Structures are given as structure tokens and as C-alpha cells.
Amino acid sequence: RLSASVREHDTVARLGGDEFVVVLPEITRPEDAAMVARKVLSTVAQAAMLEGQEISLSASVGIGLYPKDGTDHDVLLRNADAAMYRAKESGRNRYRFYTADMNERALERLELEARLRHALAREELVLHYQPLCRVSDRAITDVEALVRWRSADGSLVPPSEFIPLAEESGLIVPIGEWILGMACRQNKAWLDAGLPSIGVAVNLSARQFREKGLVASVRRALEASGLPARHLKLEITEGTVMHDVEKAAAILVELKALGVDIAVDDFGTGYSSLAYLRRFPIDQLKIDRSFVHDMATQPESAALVRGIVALAKSLRLQTVAEGVETEAQVRILEAAGCDKIQGYVVSPPLPPDALGALLRRGDPGAGA
Numbered sequence: 001r002l003s004a005s006v007r008e009h010d011t012v013a014r015l016g017g018d019e020f021v022v023v024l025p026e027i028t029r030p031e032d033a034a035m036v037a038r039k040v041l042s043t044v045a046q047a048a049m050l051e052g053q054e055i056s057l058s059a060s061v062g063i064g065l066y067p068k069d070g071t072d073h074d075v076l077l078r079n080a081d082a083a084m085y086r087a088k089e090s091g092r093n094r095y096r097f098y099t100a101d102m103n104e105r106a107l108e109r110l111e112l113e114a115r116l117r118h119a120l121a122r123e124e125l126v127l128h129y130q131p132l133c134r135v136s137d138r139a140i141t142d143v144e145a146l147v148r149w150r151s152a153d154g155s156l157v158p159p160s161e162f163i164p165l166a167e168e169s170g171l172i173v174p175i176g177e178w179i180l181g182m183a184c185r186q187n188k189a190w191l192d193a194g195l196p197s198i199g200v201a202v203n204l205s206a207r208q209f210r211e212k213g214l215v216a217s218v219r220r221a222l223e224a225s226g227l228p229a230r231h232l233k234l235e236i237t238e239g240t241v242m243h244d245v246e247k248a249a250a251i252l253v254e255l256k257a258l259g260v261d262i263a264v265d266d267f268g269t270g271y272s273s274l275a276y277l278r279r280f281p282i283d284q285l286k287i288d289r290s291f292v293h294d295m296a297t298q299p300e301s302a303a304l305v306r307g308i309v310a311l312a313k314s315l316r317l318q319t320v321a322e323g324v325e326t327e328a329q330v331r332i333l334e335a336a337g338c339d340k341i342q343g344y345v346v347s348p349p350l351p352p353d354a355l356g357a358l359l360r361r362g363d364p365g366a367g368a
Contacts, residue, residue, distance in 0.1 A: 005043045006036060021077065029168065030065060030097065031109050037061045037095035045093060060087040061095035069098045113169050115151060116162055120178055125149055127182055128349035129200070131358065132320060132342045135334045140359065142199040142233065144342065145183040146349045147175070167207055176208040177217050184225035184232060186352055191231070195359045201233040201263065206240045215254045222258065229259030233284070237265050241280060249279050256281040263320070268308055277315060285312045287338070289323025296328050306336045313337065 002012045002020060011023040022040070027033050044059040062084025070076035079098040087096040119125050129143035149157040166172040180202050187200040208214060222229055234255060241248040241264065252262055263284035264277075268291055287308050294301035305321070312319045321333050324343035333341060350358065 001043045001046075002040060005040045021080075027065075030063075031113070033063050033065065034095065034097075034110055037063060041093050041095060058092040060084050060092065062087055063095060063097045065097070109165065112157075112162065113165055113171070116149075116166060116169075116171055119149055119151070120174065122152065124151055125175065125178065126351070127179065127186065128351055129186075129355045130342060130349040131347045131355070132201075132340050133346050135330065135338055135341055138346075140196070140198060140346075141340065142201055143187075143355060144201040144203075144235070144349075145179060145186075147179055148349075163205075167205055170207065172205045172207050173211055176205060177221075179203075180218065180221045181224060184221045184227040187231055188225045188227040190356060190359065191227075193356070195356060196362070197231070198359070199231050199233050199261065200227075201235050203235045203265065204240075206237070206243065209236055209240050209248070209251065214251065215258070218255060218260065219258060222260075230261070233261040233263055235263045235265040235286065238267055242276065245276055245279070252281050266322075268304065277311075282317060284318040284320060286320045286322050286342075289343075292321045292323050292329060292333075292343075293325075295332050296326070302332055302336075305333070305338070309336045309338050 002022065006012060006022060006024065009025065011021075013021050013023075015021055022036070024033065024036060027036075040061060041059055044057050046057075048055050048057065062080045062082065064070060064076045064080035064083060066076055069079045083096045083098040087094045090096065126148050127145050128148055129145055131140045132142040132144065133140045147159065147163075149159075149162055151157055163172070166175055183200045183202050187198070191197060204214070211217075218232075218234070221227075222232065241252070256262060261283045262281060263286055264280075264282055265286045266288045267285045268288045285308065287305055291301045291305050291308075295305055296302075309319050318339045319337075320340040320342055321329075321338050322342050324330060324333065324341040324345045326345060330341060330345060347358065
């Protein structure tokens with residue numbers, strides 16, 4: 001039963017009496033160890049028949065993680081044993097980590113992951129849209145789709161909490177497909193309503209970008225919504241495209257063939273070189289907000305922004321400054337020749353109805 005509860009390359013051994021040890025190589029998250037422990041407890045708890053009699057079993061599991069709880073097998077085993085006895089003290093059929101704070105953290109993340117798995121089906125995820133506008137006339141030309149999660153109890157879960165969890169667990173793939181489809185449908189609805197023609201930008205996570213079905217997923221979203229491809233922009237981070245340059249270039253060529261625009265997000269935080277950028281079929285560089293924030297007080301940041309804009313112009317790429325909050329920053333960007341700005345100086349992210357109203361008013365201006 002224990003062997004059936006783990007992977008083929010895991011190790012199950014008997015220490016003696018009623019004690020067993022399970023070795024799980026390549027486990028990087030406490031949550032994964034907790035999931036295995038729950039599976040073991042569930043398997044052991046299944047009734048067994050012995051000489052015609054039904055026997056009920058229970059177990060207690062202690063978990064020790066390398067290297068935090070020990071760097072050699074003796075220490076790890078001793079600490080896992082101590083955790084097992086704490087599990088026994090808490091009641092049968094339970095598991096405990098060696099440290100209580102780790103146990104609490106793992107349980108919280110497991111609970112959050114379980115809630116996130118149901119969030120799509122329960123329609124708890126919504127999209128807000130943040131406008132981008134031209135520096136020259138403040139006309140809105142694009143919006144960026146940003147996911148928000150309002151859980152069943154009404155509380156708003158910050159993206160900084162659930163996006164990394166979605167990435168680690170793989171849930172970012174179905175969530176990303178939902179965002180892509182919803183953003184395309186919403187922009188098509190705005191176009192059909194006679195609102196000014198704009199583009200909608202959708203972020204692709206590193207995990208999404210590596211999925212084999214990415215190009216087909218984008219094609220389906222466009223076909224299902226009826227949105228012309230030129231009204232969709234896909235944003236990828238600098239680190240994502242530089243992870244595997246050859247593969248990234250091939251994927252970007254396929255995406256570009258669909259007719260969509262491609263933007264490199266958070267530019268300046270990674271290690272792109274001019275030679276690599278020339279190989280990618282991209283349309284836009286988005287300057288990371290950290291440089292924009294410090295422009296007015298740090299000459300180095302302002303110089304870096306001017307350098308990025310100059311680089312983009314030499315490659316015939318548009319530039320967008322992210323996180324723009326003050327008119328002083330706008331003036332610096334305008335002097336540098338930056339094409340577009342995004343941030344609270346233009347507008348915070350808005351729900352669809354509010355964004356539609358903003359486009360309808362033409363304030364601060366709208367147009368392709």
C-alpha cells in the first residue's frame with residue numbers, strides 16, 4: 001500500500017516493527033510533501049481483510065525536509081521521527097512537519113491552492129483593464145488585462161499571493177487560457193459597441209510560454225471571439241525569452257504569424273543583448289517600473305531609460321514606460337522620446353464597464 005502511494009523512483013523501507021520510512025527525492029515544496037503524506041494516510045486508512053475479519057488501520061506521519069531539517073540521513077530521520085510523535089500527540093491519522101511554522105505554511109498554501117482550483121468554475125476570477133496612452137496626446141491606444149480574484153467570502157486575494165502559486169502548481173495554464181479568451185471576447189465586445197479601436201494586452205507566464213499548445217490556444221481564442229489578431233498583444237518577460245533563446249525565437253515566430261503583436265515586459269531587469277533582441281519578432285519594449293520610479297531622483301535611472309528608448313528606436317520598436325505616477329515622470333519620458341505610458345497617472349486598472357465608459361468619454365483621449 002505504501003509503495004502504491006508514491007512514485008516509482010521514491011523509496012519505501014521498513015525500519016522495524018510498525019515504523020516505515022519514505023524517501024522522496026526531488027521534492028522542492030513543503031506542500032508536495034504534505035500531499036504525499038495525505039495520500040499515504042488515506043491509503044493506510046482503507047479497511048483490510050485478515051482471515052475474514054475487517055481491520056481498520058491508522059498511521060501518523062512525520063516529515064523532515066532536506067536541507068532545512070538536516071543535511072545527513074541520521075539528522076533527517078531523527079527530526080522526522082520527532083515530528084511523527086508530535087503527529088501522534090495530535091491524534092491518530094495525522095501528519096506534522098518537523099517545525100510548526102512550516103506545517104502551518106504548508107497547510108495554508110494547500111488550502112489556497114484548493115480554493116484556486118475551484119475559482120474558475122465558481123467565476124471568482126475577474127479581469128480589470130489598465131489603459132496605456134500615447135505620450136504625445138494622451139490618447140488611449142491599448143489596455144492590459146490584469147486578473148483579480150475575489151473569493152467566495154468576498155475577500156480580495158492579492159495577485160502577488162495567487163499568481164506565484166498558480167505558476168508553481170501548473171494552474172497558471174488553465175487560468176492563462178481563461179484570461180486570453182476573456183480578454184479577446186471583451187475587446188471584441190467593445191469594438192462591436194462602436195467604442196474606439198484599441199488593442200488588449202495579455203501576459204503570458206513562463207510556464208504558459210513553454211506549453212506545447214500555446215500557439216493553438218491563442219488561435220482558438222481569436223477564432224472563438226472573432227477579434228482581429230491585430231487587436232491582441234501578447235506580453236512576455238525578458239527572463240522568459242532569454243531562458244532558451246532558440247526555442248523562444250521559434251515560438252515567437254509562430255505567434256507573430258497569427259498576426260498578433262509581441263511585447264517584452266519588464267525590460268531592463270534581465271540580461272538581453274542587442275544581438276538577441278534583433279532575433280526576436282517583437283513590436284514593443286515595456287520599460288520596468290523600477291527605473292521609471294527613480295528617474296526624477298536618480299540620474300542613473302533616467303539615463304538608463306533614455307538608453308532603452310534609444311535602443312528601441314534603433315530596432316524600430318515602440319516603447320512603453322510602466323508604473324508612471326507623476327507628471328514629472330511624464331515630462332522626462334516625453335523628452336526621452338518614449339512612445340506610450342502606463343500607470344496611475346493615466347488610470348488605475350478598471351473593471352470592464354468602467355473602462356468602456358472611459359473609452360466612450362474619450363478621457364483622457366482614445367484612439368489607435
